[in-house]
Amino acid sequence: MIQLHNVSMSYQSDISALNGINLRIPRGDFVFLTGVSGAGKSTLLKLLYAGLTPSRGQVLIDGQNVSRLTRAQIPYLRRTIGVVFQDFKLLPNRTVFENVAITLEVLGWSKKDIGKKVFHILKQMGLEHKINSTPLRLSGGEQQRVALARALVNDPKILLADEPTGNLDEENKEQILNIFKEANIRGTTVVVATHDRRLTEFCHKRRVVLEKGEITEDSYAQQ
Amino acid sequence: MPSNKPAKRPGLTNEGVIKRLAYFGFRAINNIRQNLFLSILTVGTITIAMLIIALFLLIFVNLEGATEDWSKRVQVVVYFEKELTAQEVAAFRMRIDSISGTDKVTYVSKDEAVKRFRARLKGQESLLEGVSADVLPASLEISLQKKSRDSEAVAAYVAGLKKIPGIGEVQYGDEWVRRFSTFMNFMRLMGALLGGFLLLAVIFIVSNTIKLTIYARKDEVEVLGLVGATRFFIKAPFLIEGILHGAAGSVLAIIILTLCYLGFLQNAGNFLSFNPADEGVSFLPFSYLAGLLLGGVVLGFLGSLTSLKRFIN
Numbered sequence: 001m002i003q004l005h006n007v008s009m010s011y012q013s014d015i016s017a018l019n020g021i022n023l024r025i026p027r028g029d030f031v032f033l034t035g036v037s038g039a040g041k042s043t044l045l046k047l048l049y050a051g052l053t054p055s056r057g058q059v060l061i062d063g064q065n066v067s068r069l070t071r072a073q074i075p076y077l078r079r080t081i082g083v084v085f086q087d088f089k090l091l092p093n094r095t096v097f098e099n100v101a102i103t104l105e106v107l108g109w110s111k112k113d114i115g116k117k118v119f120h121i122l123k124q125m126g127l128e129h130k131i132n133s134t135p136l137r138l139s140g141g142e143q144q145r146v147a148l149a150r151a152l153v154n155d156p157k158i159l160l161a162d163e164p165t166g167n168l169d170e171e172n173k174e175q176i177l178n179i180f181k182e183a184n185i186r187g188t189t190v191v192v193a194t195h196d197r198r199l200t201e202f203c204h205k206r207r208v209v210l211e212k213g214e215i216t217e218d219s220y221a222q223q
Numbered sequence: 224m225p226s227n228k229p230a231k232r233p234g235l236t237n238e239g240v241i242k243r244l245a246y247f248g249f250r251a252i253n254n255i256r257q258n259l260f261l262s263i264l265t266v267g268t269i270t271i272a273m274l275i276i277a278l279f280l281l282i283f284v285n286l287e288g289a290t291e292d293w294s295k296r297v298q299v300v301v302y303f304e305k306e307l308t309a310q311e312v313a314a315f316r317m318r319i320d321s322i323s324g325t326d327k328v329t330y331v332s333k334d335e336a337v338k339r340f341r342a343r344l345k346g347q348e349s350l351l352e353g354v355s356a357d358v359l360p361a362s363l364e365i366s367l368q369k370k371s372r373d374s375e376a377v378a379a380y381v382a383g384l385k386k387i388p389g390i391g392e393v394q395y396g397d398e399w400v401r402r403f404s405t406f407m408n409f410m411r412l413m414g415a416l417l418g419g420f421l422l423l424a425v426i427f428i429v430s431n432t433i434k435l436t437i438y439a440r441k442d443e444v445e446v447l448g449l450v451g452a453t454r455f456f457i458k459a460p461f462l463i464e465g466i467l468h469g470a471a472g473s474v475l476a477i478i479i480l481t482l483c484y485l486g487f488l489q490n491a492g493n494f495l496s497f498n499p500a501d502e503g504v505s506f507l508p509f510s511y512l513a514g515l516l517l518g519g520v521v522l523g524f525l526g527s528l529t530s531l532k533r534f535i536n
Contacts, residue, residue: 049449071454072453072454075448075451075452075453075454075456076451077451078448078449078450078451079450079451080451083449089442089445089446089449090446091442091443091446093257093258094257102446102447102450103450103451105246105250106447106450106451106452106456107451150450
Protein backbone atom coordinates (compact mmCIF):
# COMPACT_ATOMS: atom_id res chain seq x y z
CA MET A 1 0.00 0.00 0.00
CA ILE A 2 1.32 3.42 -1.01
CA GLN A 3 -0.04 6.45 0.85
CA LEU A 4 0.71 10.12 0.39
CA HIS A 5 -0.64 12.47 3.03
CA ASN A 6 -0.69 16.17 2.23
CA VAL A 7 2.65 15.91 0.39
CA SER A 8 4.28 19.06 -0.94
CA MET A 9 7.60 19.36 -2.66
CA SER A 10 9.50 22.53 -3.50
CA TYR A 11 12.83 22.54 -5.31
CA GLN A 12 13.36 26.18 -4.44
CA SER A 13 11.44 28.12 -1.86
CA ASP A 14 9.17 29.77 -4.43
CA ILE A 15 8.77 26.96 -7.00
CA SER A 16 6.39 24.24 -5.89
CA ALA A 17 6.54 20.92 -7.82
CA LEU A 18 3.83 19.22 -5.74
CA ASN A 19 1.24 20.84 -3.55
CA GLY A 20 -0.83 19.06 -0.88
CA ILE A 21 -1.02 15.68 -2.60
CA ASN A 22 -3.23 13.03 -0.98
CA LEU A 23 -3.12 9.68 -2.71
CA ARG A 24 -3.72 6.06 -1.75
CA ILE A 25 -2.61 3.21 -3.98
CA PRO A 26 -3.61 -0.21 -2.67
CA ARG A 27 -1.34 -3.23 -3.07
CA GLY A 28 -1.66 -4.77 -6.55
CA ASP A 29 -3.16 -1.64 -8.11
CA PHE A 30 -2.23 -0.33 -11.56
CA VAL A 31 -2.14 3.47 -11.78
CA PHE A 32 -1.36 5.89 -14.56
CA LEU A 33 -0.09 9.29 -13.40
CA THR A 34 -0.82 11.64 -16.24
CA GLY A 35 -0.41 15.30 -16.91
CA VAL A 36 1.62 17.65 -19.08
CA SER A 37 5.36 18.01 -18.69
CA GLY A 38 6.17 19.79 -15.45
CA ALA A 39 2.93 18.69 -13.75
CA GLY A 40 4.90 16.89 -11.04
CA LYS A 41 4.69 13.24 -12.19
CA SER A 42 8.42 12.52 -12.03
CA THR A 43 8.74 14.31 -8.69
CA LEU A 44 5.99 12.12 -7.25
CA LEU A 45 7.75 8.95 -8.47
CA LYS A 46 11.06 10.15 -7.00
CA LEU A 47 9.38 10.61 -3.64
CA LEU A 48 8.18 6.99 -3.77
CA TYR A 49 11.68 5.51 -4.21
CA ALA A 50 13.26 7.98 -1.78
CA GLY A 51 15.08 9.82 -4.55
CA LEU A 52 13.72 12.99 -2.95
CA THR A 53 12.46 13.92 0.51
CA PRO A 54 9.14 15.79 0.62
CA SER A 55 9.21 19.39 1.87
CA ARG A 56 5.98 18.67 3.75
CA GLY A 57 3.70 15.72 4.41
CA GLN A 58 4.26 11.99 4.61
CA VAL A 59 4.98 9.26 2.07
CA LEU A 60 4.17 5.81 3.44
CA ILE A 61 4.98 2.51 1.79
CA ASP A 62 3.46 -0.45 3.62
CA GLY A 63 3.14 1.79 6.66
CA GLN A 64 6.80 2.85 6.57
CA ASN A 65 7.45 6.59 6.42
CA VAL A 66 9.88 6.94 3.52
CA SER A 67 11.10 10.41 4.47
CA ARG A 68 12.20 9.14 7.87
CA LEU A 69 14.43 6.43 6.45
CA THR A 70 18.12 6.82 7.18
CA ARG A 71 20.64 6.73 4.32
CA ALA A 72 21.50 3.19 5.34
CA GLN A 73 17.84 2.08 5.19
CA ILE A 74 17.00 3.51 1.76
CA PRO A 75 18.73 0.68 -0.22
CA TYR A 76 16.52 -1.89 1.52
CA LEU A 77 13.38 0.02 0.46
CA ARG A 78 14.67 0.22 -3.11
CA ARG A 79 15.19 -3.53 -3.24
CA THR A 80 11.40 -3.88 -3.11
CA ILE A 81 10.82 -1.30 -5.87
CA GLY A 82 11.66 -1.61 -9.56
CA VAL A 83 12.19 1.62 -11.48
CA VAL A 84 12.31 2.24 -15.25
CA PHE A 85 12.93 5.48 -17.09
CA GLN A 86 12.37 6.96 -20.52
CA ASP A 87 16.13 6.94 -21.17
CA PHE A 88 16.43 3.33 -19.89
CA LYS A 89 19.56 4.05 -17.80
CA LEU A 90 21.37 0.96 -19.05
CA LEU A 91 25.14 0.68 -18.64
CA PRO A 92 26.54 0.85 -22.18
CA ASN A 93 29.75 -1.08 -21.52
CA ARG A 94 28.02 -4.04 -19.89
CA THR A 95 26.17 -6.80 -21.68
CA VAL A 96 22.40 -7.28 -21.47
CA PHE A 97 23.01 -10.14 -19.03
CA GLU A 98 25.25 -8.01 -16.80
CA ASN A 99 22.79 -5.10 -16.86
CA VAL A 100 20.00 -7.32 -15.56
CA ALA A 101 22.23 -9.29 -13.18
CA ILE A 102 23.15 -6.11 -11.24
CA THR A 103 19.87 -6.24 -9.33
CA LEU A 104 20.55 -9.77 -8.09
CA GLU A 105 24.26 -9.15 -7.41
CA VAL A 106 23.21 -6.36 -5.07
CA LEU A 107 20.97 -8.85 -3.26
CA GLY A 108 23.91 -11.23 -2.94
CA TRP A 109 22.61 -14.08 -5.08
CA SER A 110 25.05 -16.79 -6.18
CA LYS A 111 26.43 -16.72 -9.73
CA LYS A 112 24.55 -19.88 -10.66
CA ASP A 113 21.18 -18.61 -9.42
CA ILE A 114 21.74 -15.24 -11.08
CA GLY A 115 22.42 -17.03 -14.39
CA LYS A 116 19.19 -19.04 -14.19
CA LYS A 117 16.97 -16.15 -13.09
CA VAL A 118 18.37 -13.62 -15.59
CA PHE A 119 18.04 -16.08 -18.47
CA HIS A 120 14.47 -16.84 -17.40
CA ILE A 121 13.37 -13.18 -17.33
CA LEU A 122 15.15 -12.34 -20.59
CA LYS A 123 13.33 -15.26 -22.19
CA GLN A 124 10.04 -13.84 -20.90
CA MET A 125 10.96 -10.52 -22.51
CA GLY A 126 11.91 -12.25 -25.76
CA LEU A 127 15.54 -11.19 -25.43
CA GLU A 128 17.33 -14.46 -24.70
CA HIS A 129 19.17 -14.26 -28.04
CA LYS A 130 20.56 -10.80 -27.11
CA ILE A 131 22.00 -11.90 -23.78
CA ASN A 132 25.62 -11.09 -24.73
CA SER A 133 24.89 -7.94 -26.71
CA THR A 134 25.63 -4.50 -25.33
CA PRO A 135 22.66 -2.07 -25.04
CA LEU A 136 23.88 0.17 -27.86
CA ARG A 137 23.33 -2.69 -30.33
CA LEU A 138 19.65 -2.96 -29.34
CA SER A 139 16.59 -1.09 -30.60
CA GLY A 140 14.75 1.33 -28.28
CA GLY A 141 12.04 -1.23 -27.54
CA GLU A 142 14.62 -3.89 -26.74
CA GLN A 143 16.54 -1.50 -24.48
CA GLN A 144 13.37 -0.71 -22.55
CA ARG A 145 12.64 -4.42 -22.18
CA VAL A 146 16.14 -4.92 -20.75
CA ALA A 147 15.48 -2.05 -18.31
CA LEU A 148 12.17 -3.72 -17.39
CA ALA A 149 13.91 -7.06 -16.93
CA ARG A 150 16.36 -5.36 -14.55
CA ALA A 151 13.48 -3.78 -12.63
CA LEU A 152 11.41 -6.98 -12.44
CA VAL A 153 14.05 -9.68 -12.05
CA ASN A 154 13.74 -9.74 -8.25
CA ASP A 155 9.91 -9.69 -8.34
CA PRO A 156 9.52 -6.28 -6.68
CA LYS A 157 6.41 -5.29 -4.74
CA ILE A 158 6.18 -2.01 -6.66
CA LEU A 159 7.12 -1.08 -10.22
CA LEU A 160 7.56 2.63 -11.00
CA ALA A 161 7.89 3.77 -14.59
CA ASP A 162 8.68 7.33 -15.67
CA GLU A 163 7.56 7.91 -19.28
CA PRO A 164 8.54 4.33 -20.17
CA THR A 165 7.18 4.51 -23.72
CA GLY A 166 8.28 8.05 -24.49
CA ASN A 167 10.90 6.95 -27.01
CA LEU A 168 9.02 3.99 -28.50
CA ASP A 169 6.81 3.33 -31.52
CA GLU A 170 3.23 1.99 -31.21
CA GLU A 171 4.17 -1.68 -31.52
CA ASN A 172 6.82 -1.41 -28.81
CA LYS A 173 4.50 0.62 -26.57
CA GLU A 174 1.97 -2.20 -26.65
CA GLN A 175 4.66 -4.76 -25.88
CA ILE A 176 5.86 -2.76 -22.89
CA LEU A 177 2.32 -2.23 -21.62
CA ASN A 178 1.72 -5.98 -21.78
CA ILE A 179 4.78 -6.54 -19.62
CA PHE A 180 3.39 -4.07 -17.06
CA LYS A 181 0.05 -5.87 -17.09
CA GLU A 182 1.70 -9.27 -16.60
CA ALA A 183 3.72 -7.95 -13.68
CA ASN A 184 0.55 -6.48 -12.24
CA ILE A 185 -1.23 -9.81 -12.61
CA ARG A 186 1.58 -11.44 -10.63
CA GLY A 187 0.79 -8.96 -7.82
CA THR A 188 3.20 -6.08 -8.43
CA THR A 189 1.76 -2.63 -7.79
CA VAL A 190 2.41 -0.65 -10.99
CA VAL A 191 2.65 3.15 -11.16
CA VAL A 192 3.29 4.58 -14.63
CA ALA A 193 3.91 8.28 -15.15
CA THR A 194 3.06 9.34 -18.71
CA HIS A 195 1.84 12.34 -20.64
CA ASP A 196 0.63 10.02 -23.43
CA ARG A 197 -3.18 10.00 -23.07
CA ARG A 198 -3.55 7.29 -25.71
CA LEU A 199 -1.61 4.91 -23.50
CA THR A 200 -4.11 5.32 -20.68
CA GLU A 201 -7.04 4.96 -23.07
CA PHE A 202 -5.59 1.78 -24.54
CA CYS A 203 -5.27 0.27 -21.10
CA HIS A 204 -8.32 0.73 -18.89
CA LYS A 205 -6.68 1.28 -15.55
CA ARG A 206 -6.87 3.84 -12.78
CA ARG A 207 -5.85 7.31 -13.95
CA VAL A 208 -4.60 10.10 -11.69
CA VAL A 209 -4.24 13.46 -13.42
CA LEU A 210 -1.73 15.97 -12.11
CA GLU A 211 -1.81 19.64 -13.01
CA LYS A 212 0.65 22.20 -11.65
CA GLY A 213 1.53 19.90 -8.77
CA GLU A 214 -2.02 19.11 -7.73
CA ILE A 215 -4.31 16.14 -8.37
CA THR A 216 -7.19 17.36 -10.51
CA GLU A 217 -8.74 14.00 -11.38
CA ASP A 218 -8.61 10.46 -9.99
CA SER A 219 -10.64 7.81 -11.76
CA TYR A 220 -10.40 5.57 -8.64
CA ALA A 221 -12.15 8.20 -6.50
CA GLN A 222 -14.89 8.53 -9.11
CA GLN A 223 -15.68 4.80 -9.06
CA MET B 224 -5.87 -10.78 -6.29
CA PRO B 225 -2.79 -12.98 -6.70
CA SER B 226 -0.28 -12.34 -3.98
CA ASN B 227 3.15 -11.08 -4.95
CA LYS B 228 5.73 -13.29 -3.28
CA PRO B 229 9.02 -11.55 -2.68
CA ALA B 230 11.93 -12.94 -4.66
CA LYS B 231 13.28 -16.11 -3.09
CA ARG B 232 16.76 -15.43 -1.85
CA PRO B 233 18.92 -18.39 -2.88
CA GLY B 234 22.33 -19.29 -1.46
CA LEU B 235 24.58 -16.27 -1.30
CA THR B 236 28.07 -16.19 -2.66
CA ASN B 237 29.28 -13.05 -1.04
CA GLU B 238 28.46 -13.79 2.53
CA GLY B 239 31.56 -13.87 4.69
CA VAL B 240 34.33 -11.37 4.47
CA ILE B 241 36.61 -13.31 2.11
CA LYS B 242 33.88 -14.17 -0.39
CA ARG B 243 32.61 -10.61 -0.25
CA LEU B 244 36.10 -9.25 -0.90
CA ALA B 245 36.57 -11.76 -3.71
CA TYR B 246 33.32 -10.54 -5.28
CA PHE B 247 34.37 -6.89 -5.02
CA GLY B 248 37.83 -7.77 -6.39
CA PHE B 249 36.24 -9.57 -9.34
CA ARG B 250 33.90 -6.61 -9.89
CA ALA B 251 36.82 -4.15 -9.74
CA ILE B 252 38.88 -6.12 -12.29
CA ASN B 253 35.84 -6.46 -14.53
CA ASN B 254 35.23 -2.71 -14.26
CA ILE B 255 38.86 -2.01 -15.23
CA ARG B 256 38.41 -4.29 -18.25
CA GLN B 257 35.13 -2.62 -19.23
CA ASN B 258 36.47 0.91 -18.72
CA LEU B 259 39.94 0.30 -20.10
CA PHE B 260 40.49 3.78 -21.50
CA LEU B 261 39.60 5.47 -18.20
CA SER B 262 41.82 3.01 -16.33
CA ILE B 263 44.77 3.71 -18.65
CA LEU B 264 44.19 7.44 -18.15
CA THR B 265 44.20 7.09 -14.36
CA VAL B 266 47.23 4.77 -14.25
CA GLY B 267 49.09 7.06 -16.66
CA THR B 268 48.42 10.10 -14.49
CA ILE B 269 49.49 8.30 -11.32
CA THR B 270 52.62 7.00 -13.10
CA ILE B 271 53.66 10.50 -14.16
CA ALA B 272 52.84 11.91 -10.71
CA MET B 273 54.79 9.21 -8.88
CA LEU B 274 57.67 9.52 -11.35
CA ILE B 275 57.95 13.24 -10.56
CA ILE B 276 57.99 12.46 -6.83
CA ALA B 277 60.46 9.61 -7.36
CA LEU B 278 62.82 11.82 -9.40
CA PHE B 279 62.67 14.49 -6.73
CA LEU B 280 63.46 11.88 -4.05
CA LEU B 281 66.33 10.49 -6.14
CA ILE B 282 67.90 13.94 -6.44
CA PHE B 283 67.23 14.64 -2.77
CA VAL B 284 68.74 11.35 -1.61
CA ASN B 285 71.90 11.96 -3.65
CA LEU B 286 72.24 15.53 -2.42
CA GLU B 287 71.78 14.27 1.12
CA GLY B 288 74.51 11.68 0.46
CA ALA B 289 76.83 14.37 -0.87
CA THR B 290 76.23 16.71 2.08
CA GLU B 291 76.69 13.77 4.45
CA ASP B 292 80.15 13.30 2.93
CA TRP B 293 80.92 17.01 3.29
CA SER B 294 79.69 17.04 6.88
CA LYS B 295 82.27 14.38 7.74
CA ARG B 296 84.81 17.17 7.39
CA VAL B 297 83.41 18.73 10.56
CA GLN B 298 86.20 17.79 12.91
CA VAL B 299 87.33 19.02 16.31
CA VAL B 300 91.09 19.04 16.87
CA VAL B 301 92.73 19.30 20.30
CA TYR B 302 96.37 20.42 20.18
CA PHE B 303 99.06 19.53 22.71
CA GLU B 304 102.41 21.27 23.14
CA LYS B 305 104.19 18.09 24.10
CA GLU B 306 104.00 14.55 22.84
CA LEU B 307 101.53 12.43 24.83
CA THR B 308 102.38 9.05 26.28
CA ALA B 309 100.31 6.03 25.35
CA GLN B 310 98.65 6.09 28.79
CA GLU B 311 97.77 9.77 28.43
CA VAL B 312 96.30 9.17 24.96
CA ALA B 313 94.22 6.27 26.33
CA ALA B 314 93.01 8.40 29.25
CA PHE B 315 92.01 11.32 27.00
CA ARG B 316 90.40 8.94 24.52
CA MET B 317 88.29 7.40 27.29
CA ARG B 318 87.10 10.77 28.61
CA ILE B 319 86.41 12.14 25.11
CA ASP B 320 84.52 8.99 24.13
CA SER B 321 82.21 9.55 27.09
CA ILE B 322 81.09 12.93 25.65
CA SER B 323 77.85 12.56 23.71
CA GLY B 324 78.34 13.09 19.96
CA THR B 325 81.87 11.64 19.71
CA ASP B 326 82.30 9.34 16.73
CA LYS B 327 86.00 8.60 16.40
CA VAL B 328 89.14 9.85 18.17
CA THR B 329 92.49 9.66 16.39
CA TYR B 330 95.83 10.62 17.96
CA VAL B 331 98.23 12.41 15.60
CA SER B 332 101.74 12.46 16.98
CA LYS B 333 104.26 15.17 16.08
CA ASP B 334 105.99 12.80 13.63
CA GLU B 335 102.70 11.91 12.00
CA ALA B 336 101.81 15.61 11.71
CA VAL B 337 105.04 16.35 9.88
CA LYS B 338 104.55 13.34 7.61
CA ARG B 339 101.09 14.62 6.65
CA PHE B 340 102.46 18.09 6.09
CA ARG B 341 105.16 16.71 3.81
CA ALA B 342 102.56 14.72 1.88
CA ARG B 343 100.53 17.88 1.33
CA LEU B 344 103.57 19.76 0.04
CA LYS B 345 104.52 17.04 -2.39
CA GLY B 346 106.80 18.45 -5.05
CA GLN B 347 107.86 21.35 -2.85
CA GLU B 348 109.65 19.32 -0.16
CA SER B 349 112.57 21.76 -0.28
CA LEU B 350 110.47 24.18 1.72
CA LEU B 351 110.60 21.78 4.67
CA GLU B 352 114.33 21.29 4.69
CA GLY B 353 115.68 21.71 8.18
CA VAL B 354 112.21 21.53 9.74
CA SER B 355 112.17 19.10 12.66
CA ALA B 356 109.20 17.12 13.98
CA ASP B 357 109.10 19.40 17.03
CA VAL B 358 107.69 22.32 15.03
CA LEU B 359 104.22 20.86 14.71
CA PRO B 360 102.08 20.03 17.73
CA ALA B 361 100.63 16.63 18.58
CA SER B 362 96.88 16.46 18.39
CA LEU B 363 93.71 14.45 18.92
CA GLU B 364 91.37 14.56 15.92
CA ILE B 365 87.78 13.98 16.87
CA SER B 366 85.13 13.05 14.27
CA LEU B 367 81.57 13.81 15.32
CA GLN B 368 78.40 11.81 14.96
CA LYS B 369 75.90 13.10 12.35
CA LYS B 370 73.59 14.66 14.93
CA SER B 371 76.43 16.76 16.39
CA ARG B 372 77.68 18.30 13.17
CA ASP B 373 75.71 21.55 13.07
CA SER B 374 77.27 24.76 14.41
CA GLU B 375 75.36 24.88 17.74
CA ALA B 376 75.96 21.22 18.49
CA VAL B 377 79.68 21.58 17.69
CA ALA B 378 79.98 24.65 19.95
CA ALA B 379 78.25 22.75 22.77
CA TYR B 380 80.51 19.76 22.16
CA VAL B 381 83.63 21.90 22.32
CA ALA B 382 82.42 23.51 25.55
CA GLY B 383 82.06 20.01 27.03
CA LEU B 384 85.47 19.03 25.71
CA LYS B 385 87.19 22.02 27.30
CA LYS B 386 85.99 20.91 30.73
CA ILE B 387 88.35 17.93 30.55
CA PRO B 388 91.50 18.80 32.54
CA GLY B 389 94.63 19.03 30.41
CA ILE B 390 92.84 20.10 27.24
CA GLY B 391 94.04 23.46 26.05
CA GLU B 392 93.75 24.67 22.51
CA VAL B 393 90.75 23.38 20.56
CA GLN B 394 90.07 24.23 16.92
CA TYR B 395 87.03 23.27 14.87
CA GLY B 396 86.82 25.71 11.97
CA ASP B 397 83.80 27.44 13.49
CA GLU B 398 83.22 29.72 10.49
CA TRP B 399 83.17 26.78 8.07
CA VAL B 400 80.86 24.82 10.37
CA ARG B 401 78.51 27.80 10.67
CA ARG B 402 78.34 28.28 6.90
CA PHE B 403 77.88 24.60 6.34
CA SER B 404 75.00 24.50 8.88
CA THR B 405 73.31 27.48 7.19
CA PHE B 406 73.67 25.78 3.81
CA MET B 407 72.22 22.52 5.17
CA ASN B 408 69.28 24.30 6.76
CA PHE B 409 68.61 26.13 3.48
CA MET B 410 68.79 22.85 1.58
CA ARG B 411 66.35 21.18 3.96
CA LEU B 412 63.94 24.11 3.80
CA MET B 413 64.05 24.21 -0.01
CA GLY B 414 63.65 20.43 -0.14
CA ALA B 415 60.64 20.53 2.17
CA LEU B 416 59.06 23.45 0.27
CA LEU B 417 59.66 21.95 -3.17
CA GLY B 418 58.60 18.50 -2.01
CA GLY B 419 55.49 19.93 -0.34
CA PHE B 420 54.42 21.89 -3.43
CA LEU B 421 55.16 18.91 -5.64
CA LEU B 422 53.11 16.63 -3.42
CA LEU B 423 50.19 19.09 -3.39
CA ALA B 424 50.29 19.39 -7.18
CA VAL B 425 50.42 15.60 -7.55
CA ILE B 426 47.49 15.07 -5.14
CA PHE B 427 45.49 17.77 -6.96
CA ILE B 428 46.13 16.32 -10.43
CA VAL B 429 45.54 12.70 -9.44
CA SER B 430 42.38 13.41 -7.42
CA ASN B 431 40.93 15.46 -10.29
CA THR B 432 41.70 12.75 -12.81
CA ILE B 433 40.03 10.14 -10.60
CA LYS B 434 37.09 12.52 -10.09
CA LEU B 435 36.69 12.83 -13.85
CA THR B 436 36.87 9.08 -14.40
CA ILE B 437 34.26 8.47 -11.71
CA TYR B 438 32.12 11.28 -13.15
CA ALA B 439 32.23 9.46 -16.48
CA ARG B 440 30.71 6.47 -14.67
CA LYS B 441 28.12 8.34 -12.63
CA ASP B 442 25.32 6.43 -14.41
CA GLU B 443 26.72 3.21 -12.97
CA VAL B 444 26.66 4.72 -9.48
CA GLU B 445 23.09 5.94 -10.05
CA VAL B 446 21.84 2.58 -11.37
CA LEU B 447 23.42 0.70 -8.48
CA GLY B 448 21.70 3.09 -6.07
CA LEU B 449 18.36 2.57 -7.81
CA VAL B 450 18.50 -1.22 -7.57
CA GLY B 451 19.16 -1.00 -3.84
CA ALA B 452 22.93 -1.27 -3.51
CA THR B 453 24.26 -0.06 -0.17
CA ARG B 454 26.83 2.72 -0.22
CA PHE B 455 29.54 0.23 0.71
CA PHE B 456 28.51 -2.08 -2.15
CA ILE B 457 28.79 0.82 -4.62
CA LYS B 458 32.04 2.17 -3.22
CA ALA B 459 34.01 -1.03 -2.61
CA PRO B 460 34.82 -1.91 -6.27
CA PHE B 461 35.73 1.73 -7.00
CA LEU B 462 38.06 1.78 -3.99
CA ILE B 463 39.70 -1.51 -5.01
CA GLU B 464 40.09 -0.07 -8.52
CA GLY B 465 41.72 3.00 -6.94
CA ILE B 466 44.17 0.79 -5.03
CA LEU B 467 44.99 -1.26 -8.15
CA HIS B 468 45.44 1.90 -10.26
CA GLY B 469 47.68 3.40 -7.56
CA ALA B 470 49.80 0.25 -7.27
CA ALA B 471 50.11 -0.12 -11.06
CA GLY B 472 51.02 3.57 -11.44
CA SER B 473 53.69 3.34 -8.73
CA VAL B 474 55.21 0.13 -10.08
CA LEU B 475 55.37 1.64 -13.58
CA ALA B 476 56.94 4.82 -12.16
CA ILE B 477 59.58 2.74 -10.31
CA ILE B 478 60.33 0.71 -13.46
CA ILE B 479 60.71 3.88 -15.57
CA LEU B 480 62.86 5.48 -12.87
CA THR B 481 65.11 2.40 -12.72
CA LEU B 482 65.51 2.40 -16.50
CA CYS B 483 66.27 6.14 -16.52
CA TYR B 484 68.81 5.68 -13.70
CA LEU B 485 70.57 2.80 -15.47
CA GLY B 486 70.50 4.73 -18.74
CA PHE B 487 71.99 7.78 -16.99
CA LEU B 488 74.78 5.73 -15.41
CA GLN B 489 75.70 4.22 -18.77
CA ASN B 490 75.55 7.35 -20.86
CA ALA B 491 76.22 10.29 -18.55
CA GLY B 492 79.98 9.94 -19.08
CA ASN B 493 79.41 11.09 -22.67
CA PHE B 494 78.02 14.48 -21.76
CA LEU B 495 79.25 15.08 -18.19
CA SER B 496 82.80 15.78 -17.08
CA PHE B 497 82.60 13.02 -14.46
CA ASN B 498 81.45 9.44 -14.39
CA PRO B 499 78.39 9.24 -12.10
CA ALA B 500 79.04 5.57 -11.35
CA ASP B 501 82.46 6.49 -9.85
CA GLU B 502 81.05 9.49 -7.96
CA GLY B 503 78.63 7.26 -6.07
CA VAL B 504 75.34 8.47 -7.58
CA SER B 505 73.06 6.07 -5.78
CA PHE B 506 69.55 4.75 -6.49
CA LEU B 507 66.62 5.10 -4.09
CA PRO B 508 66.90 2.80 -1.08
CA PHE B 509 64.34 -0.01 -0.71
CA SER B 510 62.44 1.84 2.03
CA TYR B 511 61.85 4.78 -0.38
CA LEU B 512 60.65 2.42 -3.12
CA ALA B 513 58.26 0.74 -0.68
CA GLY B 514 57.12 4.22 0.39
CA LEU B 515 56.46 5.17 -3.26
CA LEU B 516 54.40 2.02 -3.79
CA LEU B 517 52.44 2.66 -0.60
CA GLY B 518 52.05 6.34 -1.55
CA GLY B 519 50.56 5.38 -4.92
CA VAL B 520 48.16 2.95 -3.30
CA VAL B 521 47.07 5.55 -0.72
CA LEU B 522 46.74 8.19 -3.47
CA GLY B 523 44.52 5.90 -5.57
CA PHE B 524 42.43 4.87 -2.58
CA LEU B 525 41.92 8.37 -1.14
CA GLY B 526 41.40 9.88 -4.60
CA SER B 527 38.58 7.41 -5.24
CA LEU B 528 37.11 7.83 -1.77
CA THR B 529 36.92 11.63 -1.93
CA SER B 530 35.61 11.59 -5.52
CA LEU B 531 32.86 9.09 -4.65
CA LYS B 532 31.60 11.39 -1.91
CA ARG B 533 30.39 13.77 -4.62
CA PHE B 534 28.25 11.12 -6.27
CA ILE B 535 27.03 9.00 -3.37
CA ASN B 536 24.93 10.71 -0.76
